[in-house]
Amino acid sequence: MLRVVAVVVEPQASFELACVADIFGIRRDGIPDWAEFLIAAEHPGPVGTKAGYRIVVEHGLAAVDQADVVFVTGWPTPAEPSRALTDALVSAHARGCLIAGLCSGTYALAAAGLLDGRAATTHWSQTDDLSQRYPLVRVTPDVLFVDHGDVATSGGAGAAADLALHIVRRRCGPELAATIARNMVLPPHRQGGQRQYAIxxxxxxxxxxxxxxxxxxxxxxxxxxxxxxxxxxxxxxxxxxxxxxxxxxxxxxxxxxxxxxxxxxxxxxxxxxxxxxxxxxxxxxxxxxxxxxxxxxxxxxxxxxxxxxxAPPRRAPGRGLGPAVLPAGG
Missing domain, CATH: 1.10.10.60 (Homeodomain-like)
Structure with a gap:
């Protein structure tokens, strides 16, 4: 059983958390239980999100001590993470836990020193700032994610799903990753990097x-x-x-x-x-x-x-104003 913890902080990025919660936390028909998913925060209780709603977090940072994979699902830059959080991440990493920063969550890993001298990425709009604030990090702006085996980082928003599926593929096999991706109507491997979205x-x-x-x-x-x-x-x-x-x-x-x-x-x-x-x-x-x-x-x-x-879906001439349909796989 893979033990996965998502560390959240207010205001929490809704999409990044949803990606890992959907991939690791939902039970699916025909798939035996394979992961235990928890959400943790430095201060358990209500946590506000960028979308305006609040979630109630039951677990504190002690959950990180038992995890096999820890996701930092976004970070409210320019705030610096607390010593308690960076210590928890460093301790988990030292015992062999994979630490992953999703989108701006990369900042928390950089602040903890886990990315010193290593390649990393974040949302394309923040790569220059990340380089300036953490010059020891080799920021790679064009990729969807970077995985070193013990630490990993993803690009903007949707790249969280790319990295999460990659981790499933690496830890649990390509068949499970492909099944989850198919259930979520996502490609198991997305082509290209995030540079195309920065234009x-x-x-x-x-x-x-x-x-x-x-x-x-x-x-x-x-x-x-x-x-x-x-x-x-x-x-x-x-x-x-x-x-x-x-x-x-x-x-x-x-x-x-x-x-x-x-x-x-x-x-x-x-x-x-x-x-x-x-x-x-x-x-x-x-x-x-x-x-x-x-x-x-x-x-x-x-x-x-x-x-x-x-490009937006195009209607055929003479078809009126009916709904535009994007074919599956299009």
């Missing part, structure tokens, strides 16, 4: 310290946008423009243009039926092979898979 494809204007150059570039992504072209537009020397980009935006002109092209391509893949090659041409990457390679480098997935993941 903000919403069109927006941004503060421009370059006299309108940035907006002009965004409006001319299909054109050749070399450093020389951009410098002429800004009426400065190429070296000066390069230095100003580094100073104001923290990147090079070429890297910034590439980011804009990938973001525009993501928008077109979501909102149009243009062929993939035409999308590439529309953002200045006319070689389809190069476009696919550059899009994968920027998002962690290829254009066709990105479209399947993020």
């Amino acid at each position: 903000d494809s919403r069109p927006r204007r941004q503060p421009d310290p370059f006299g309108g150059l940035l907006d002009w570039c965004v409006d001319h992504l299909a054109d050749e946008l070399s450093l020389a072209t951009m410098a002429r537009r800004a009426r400065v020397a190429p070296r000066t423009l390069h230095r100003r980009f580094q100073s104001h935006l923290g990147t090079t002109p070429a890297a910034w243009v590439q980011q804009q092209r990938i973001a525009r391509a993501a928008t077109l893949l979501q909102t149009t039926n243009l062929p993939v090659a035409a999308v590439g041409a529309a953002v200045g990457m006319r070689d389809p092979t190069n476009f696919r390679a550059q899009f994968r480098a920027g998002t962690g997935t290829n254009p066709s898979d990105y479209r399947r993941t993020f």
